[in-house]
Amino acid sequence: MRIYRNLVLKPSILLRLSVLALASGLSVARANDSIAELATGGLVLTRSADIEMRSEDLYVSTREIRVTYHFFNTGPQDKTVTVAFPMPDITVKGPDDNISVPTENPENFLDFSTRADGRPVTTRVEQKVFAKGVDRTAELRKLGVPLQPALKATNDALDQVSHAQWGELSFMGLTDTEEFDDGSGVLIHLRPRWTLKTTYYFEQSFPAGREVVIEHRYKPSVGYSAGTALGSRQAAKESWYKEYQRKYCMDASFFGAIERAKLVAKSDFPPLEEQRLAYILTTGGNWAGPIRSFRLVVDKGDPQNLVSLCGDGVKKIAPTQFEIRKSDFIPTRDLDVLILTEHPQQ
Template sequence: MLRRVLLAGLALTAPPAFANDSMAELGTGGLILSRSDSIAMESEDLFISRDRITVDYVFRNGSETDIDTIVAFPMPDIEGNPDRMVAIPDDPSDNFLGFEVTSDGREIKPQLEQRAFAAELEVGADLKAQGVPLYPAGEATSAALEKLPQDVADDWVRRGIIVIEEYDDGSGWKKVRTPYWKLQSTYWWRATFPAGKPVHVSHRYKPSVGGTAGLTFFYDGRFQGEYEAYRQRYCLDESFQNAVRKAAGRNAGSDPQMMESRIAYVLTTGGNWAAGSIGKFKLTIDKGDPKSLVSFCGNGVRKTGPTTFEMTADDFYPERNIDILLLDRWSHGD
């Protein structure tokens, strides 16, 4: 059972949020190995902040022969849905998270596999045939869609590859061809794990940080809205509630004037190594600002600095993903 933890430092921030004030975070995670009963994960050192995620692994091949296998890093899916705004750190690039990886200190140049789907059918070949980038965000994709022949555009609308978005931007009514496909991207490479030797693998990237200009779980002086879902996802406890109430008491209208940031780390998709557990697991979370309020679920978490919190475990088996909620002071200039 995970203990409820409040890892704090109080902040003041913004008014209640509406749907168009919210940006959804993309869940990211770590490396996945092809199934092996001989390669053990001796340790994992995971660091999470709003600016970067770094993961340092030590793998060991316990067999008497070298093992060649595939190592992969699944990127989060990108959906071209005009009704769902997501936080993408590096908009124009296929490597939108800035993923980098090394093995025993040597830089790895992974291959990138991308597939596009609409209505659960693969449509990557259709996109490539028309010179449309698979990445559904960015100006290059929008420009390519506008150049489509009308008969192709009509066919793509019928097949759910694109939708026609209609709006008035003040200069007249617009009809825009908008991506509606889903992009799946995976970085992968072949790796050799020598018999009986440790292999150190490290990777880093910039996380997708969702946010809301206000609180979705507290407004009009009480906990409501998304509170129950947040309480379970982020382990919000009584100390957290008191901190939010205290902030609300300092502001007119019983609103705490806070804004949310959210990070999601997928921890439960690994386990394709010997025993399925991690020999030594260390998690460090850095909230960035000492005044920020942060809450997440964990066992034996301790504060190690003005902004950092640490959890360690032996023979660790991840039972749930890591979801982090941060509340920050709302700038009076915003």
């Protein structure tokens, strides 16, 4: 194992899509107010034996994810295939489900955009709502309720639904009720309890014997905790702590930096906040053969931030950036990134 400043390297591990919340700086218990990240990924092509991926260049940060693909049609005929970008499912089951959604756009909630050979691509979107395993999209559209359950606009629209319809919506598993004071007194509010599935897609032509460059970018869903219990001996005995060690490949170098932060702060807990990113590498593979050239750059945002992730062959290329290059790469594991940042000055 090679250790770089603020980066710990170990073999890759499998991403688990559910996210465990960490504790705030005042407690070693897992916090209720943590915000969970959504695991996102790249493009998915309809399977083709003739289209190979010559290269993939992936940039991951808390501000933006950018991916550039170089595809080549090795076959004797032009191919037109469906290219899809499956957005992560958004599920709200209860009042404690806090999900990081970077925009208020009910359809393009990750601000996703695509270009093919330098030209903007017009994508279509398919959205479906499920509750108790049944497609309930039509019911919500009829009521004029946004399909994205984690938006303020959705809650506002549900507040306008007639009380006479509450029972039916609850029976379908679409909604539940919560009682709280929103500034106008204690009232009972209708709240979403459904899953939204979203896919962006477009048709792309791949001329025989030619390369096609597809680029896409979007704002990531960044998990967040206002503090961290990492470095706590008591928390180290808990199952979520071991999962963090496995998921982010943290070791003595990373924990040493946390201990130094605690000493400077003269506190049992480090003055650090968590940011978490998850990227699904394994959604690909519907092209011919491995990725000839794969490049990953992880940007931790600030030179003082601590970052831990799993990988091998990492090279520090800038004060905040770390690079992994692979040849003939077949993705079999996904990427998780943990970034610890200093508490903002009050």
